[in-house]
Amino acid sequence: MAPADQTRKTASGDSSTAASGDSSTAASGxxxxIASRLLGWYxxxxxELPWRITPREHARGVRPDPYRIWLSEVMLQQTTxxxxxxxxxxxxxxxxxxxxxAAAPTEDVMKAWAGLGYYSRARNLKACADLxxxxxxxxxxxxxxxxxxxxxxxxxxxAITAIAFDQPAAVVDGNVERVISRLFSITTPLSEAKTExxxxxxxxxxxxxxxxxxxxxxxxxxxxxxxxRPRCMLCPLREDCSATVSGDPxxxxxxxxxxxxxxxxxxxxVVVRGDGAILLRKRxxxxxxxxxxxxxxxxxxxxxxxxxxxAAAPFPANxxxxxxxxxxxxxxALELDVFRAxxxxxxxxxxxxxxxxxxxxxxxPTVMKKAxxxxxxxxxxxxxxLSTKRPHD
DNA sequence: AAAGCGGGGTA
DNA sequence: TACCCAGCTTT
Numbered sequence: 001m002a003p004a005d006q007t008r009k010t011a012s013g014d015s016s017t018a019a020s021g022d023s024s025t026a027a028s029g030x031x032x033x034i035a036s037r038l039l040g041w042y043x044x045x046x047x048e049l050p051w052r053i054t055p056r057e058h059a060r061g062v063r064p065d066p067y068r069i070w071l072s073e074v075m076l077q078q079t080t081x082x083x084x085x086x087x088x089x090x091x092x093x094x095x096x097x098x099x100x101x102a103a104a105p106t107e108d109v110m111k112a113w114a115g116l117g118y119y120s121r122a123r124n125l126k127a128c129a130d131l132x133x134x135x136x137x138x139x140x141x142x143x144x145x146x147x148x149x150x151x152x153x154x155x156x157x158x159a160i161t162a163i164a165f166d167q168p169a170a171v172v173d174g175n176v177e178r179v180i181s182r183l184f185s186i187t188t189p190l191s192e193a194k195t196e197x198x199x200x201x202x203x204x205x206x207x208x209x210x211x212x213x214x215x216x217x218x219x220x221x222x223x224x225x226x227x228x229r230p231r232c233m234l235c236p237l238r239e240d241c242s243a244t245v246s247g248d249p250x251x252x253x254x255x256x257x258x259x260x261x262x263x264x265x266x267x268x269x270v271v272v273r274g275d276g277a278i279l280l281r282k283r284x285x286x287x288x289x290x291x292x293x294x295x296x297x298x299x300x301x302x303x304x305x306x307x308x309x310x311a312a313a314p315f316p317a318n319x320x321x322x323x324x325x326x327x328x329x330x331x332x333a334l335e336l337d338v339f340r341a342x343x344x345x346x347x348x349x350x351x352x353x354x355x356x357x358x359x360x361x362x363x364x365p366t367v368m369k370k371a372x373x374x375x376x377x378x379x380x381x382x383x384x385x386l387s388t389k390r391p392h393d
Numbered sequence: 394a395a396a397g398c399g400g401g402g403t404a
Numbered sequence: 405t406a407c408c409c410a411g412c413t414t415t
Contacts, residue, residue: 078398078399078400080401081402082402083400116399116400117399117400117401118398118400119398119399120398226403226404227404228403228404287397288398289398328399328400329398329400330397331396365399365400366401
């Protein structure tokens with residue numbers, strides 16, 4: 001592995017402006033110094049994650065698998081590392097390479113993605129795999145080439161370029177925005193400051209180990225430069241950091257006030273057949289929870305007054321109240337009154353029966369699992385391998 | 394440029 | 405509880 005000192009060399013031929021302007025503030029390090037300190041810290045505190053190669057593998061010249069880097073980066077969009085680990089391992093076991101994922105039915109991918117959120121990511125993931133597999137030759141190795149693929153934007157194209165191909169790219173995510181805004185005490189609100197932050201990162205990216213530099217800046221934000229109670233005493237950049245010296249790192253980044261979330265209400269109807277099957281339907285491909293599976297519900301109205309009742313049910317039955325569940329989406333909160341009824345017969349048009357042992361494998365978003373659980377506790381849990389035999393298909 | 398889009402880890 | 409996260413797409 002390359003010693004961190006190699007990164008002291010300037011990242012490009014034009015380094016004349018690299019250290020200008022910062023020395024008048026508490027931020028005293030040049031971009032090269034900061035990259036060097038960060039890589040030294042990363043060599044010691046580097047975390048082992050399912051999509052990373054180990055330092056031992058790296059020393060043997062093993063390179064990361066672009067497929068695994070791409071898959072992990074898409075999963076990590078607005079999603080924490082802890083939440084991603086389980087899904088990542090399940091995906092690579094099921095679909096070890098991009099050809100395998102391209103050969104899979106979209107419906108299977110949606111089911112495997114259920115619970116991870118932002119479901120347009122799953123559809124774009126599948127579309128991207130189809131494109132890459134059909135074209136052959138693997139993933140593009142440039143930011144511009146990657147940027148054209150579905151589900152790959154500015155962050156993900158830079159991350160794959162740096163991490164999978166070890167090419168210089170400015171990788172700016174939420175962690176990096178926080179680190180940079182504190183390093184330079186940037187008081188411009190985040191939505192406007194993104195250009196300025198990117199310029200700082202572009203200036204700091206080292207020519208050597210740009211992939212490790214990208215992961216180091218994100219790891220620093222995830223473990224040391226946290227949103228609240230940052231561990232500044234442990235930070236390799238504390239001497240460089242304007243916000244730490246002035247004592248208020250938690251005040252950065254500055255954000256615009258966010259609008260409060262309205263409350264919507266509705267009712268959900270859990271229909272159970274005599275054998276335990278549940279009546280489900282598929283949501284439209286686009287929009288909220290696009291392409292996912294649901295139980296029948298009323299519209300989710302903005303009116304928060306009045307009680308929802310079985311009067312709004314999709315068909316007459318002996319509806320019994322089964323409690324109320326709450327769920328918070330990105331831009332509104334939802335309360336659903338849940339009703340349950342036992343019905344036998346054919347599924348209505350647009351609906352289907354899901355057998356008891358199949359329910360845990362359906363593409364059910366969390367809010368729908370909550371509704372089903374309210375009516376039938378345990379219905380969405382995976383069946384015990386001892387008590388239930390799955391038919392071999 | 395702004396809005397739409399989930400779920401969970403963390404303090 | 406509130407905050408905000410390894411963001412992208414559409415309008």
